[in-house]
Amino acid sequence: MSCADCLHSLRQASDKIDFRGLTRRALLTGLFSLGLPAFDRVANATRKKDPRRSRLTPGDQLVFAFGDRAGQAITPQDISVGERPEFAYPKDSATDTVRSRFRLNQVLLIRLKPEELSEKTRARSLDGLVCYSAVCTHTGCDVSEWIGPTQQLVCPCHASFFDPKNQGRVVGGPAPKPLATLPLEVRDGFLAVKGPFIGKIGFKKKK
Numbered sequence: 341m342s343c344a345d346c347l348h349s350l351r352q353a354s355d356k357i358d359f360r361g362l363t364r365r366a367l368l369t370g371l372f373s374l375g376l377p378a379f380d381r382v383a384n385a386t387r388k389k390d391p392r393r394s395r396l397t398p399g400d401q402l403v404f405a406f407g408d409r410a411g412q413a414i415t416p417q418d419i420s421v422g423e424r425p426e427f428a429y430p431k432d433s434a435t436d437t438v439r440s441r442f443r444l445n446q447v448l449l450i451r452l453k454p455e456e457l458s459e460k461t462r463a464r465s466l467d468g469l470v471c472y473s474a475v476c477t478h479t480g481c482d483v484s485e486w487i488g489p490t491q492q493l494v495c496p497c498h499a500s501f502f503d504p505k506n507q508g509r510v511v512g513g514p515a516p517k518p519l520a521t522l523p524l525e526v527r528d529g530f531l532a533v534k535g536p537f538i539g540k541i542g543f544k545k546k547k
């Protein structure tokens with residue numbers, strides 16, 4: 341076969357290739373083998389860039405999470421003995437960013453009579469004011485209920501009971517661990533995070 345014949349055969353073969361089909365396949369392959377992981381990476385990066393999704397840090401102010409005063413800084417006087425626990429979020433005072441898009445930042449503020457607290461809890465409290473993670477250690481629901489007469493925090497999902505007078509210990513239900521305590525201090529008249537959580541926050545996902 342001459343060179344001219346070879347070139348002619350190649351041209352004929354290339355004419356039979358469906359380039360549009362190849363492009364479509366290449367696109368689909370790209371999406372599934374390269375495109376989707378790349379998309380995930382972009383989404384993760386976006387998440388990391390959103391300061392509202394960052395973890396609380398010592399020095400953050402506490403602000404009301406819900407209600408008419410949502411976003412406002414909380415003073416120790418805002419929380420009284422005998423009232424229902426108040427949900428709060430940490431706010432980065434330097435940037436005024438409320439870190440509300442990271443669920444494990446959500447905490448509960450409760451004021452109890454100091455003389456009714458266990459020794460360790462009293463030492464961590466601000467004149468009876470204590471702060472706990474609001475995420476149940478069972479499967480992560482909000483610990484949203486309060487039984488006034490027994491002064492217990494309750495997770496309504498599967499009825500776990502926690503004792504805020506004694507380090508957030510489990511006193512009933514399936515929760516495996518106490519609620520983590522958040523140490524507080526007063527800065528410029530407002531409640532602020534003094535240090536990291538004492539104890540583990542959140543729950544263990546089943547494998």
Ligand code: FES
Nearest residue numbers: 476478479495498
């Ligand atoms: S998630 Fe709270 S008791 Fe199950």
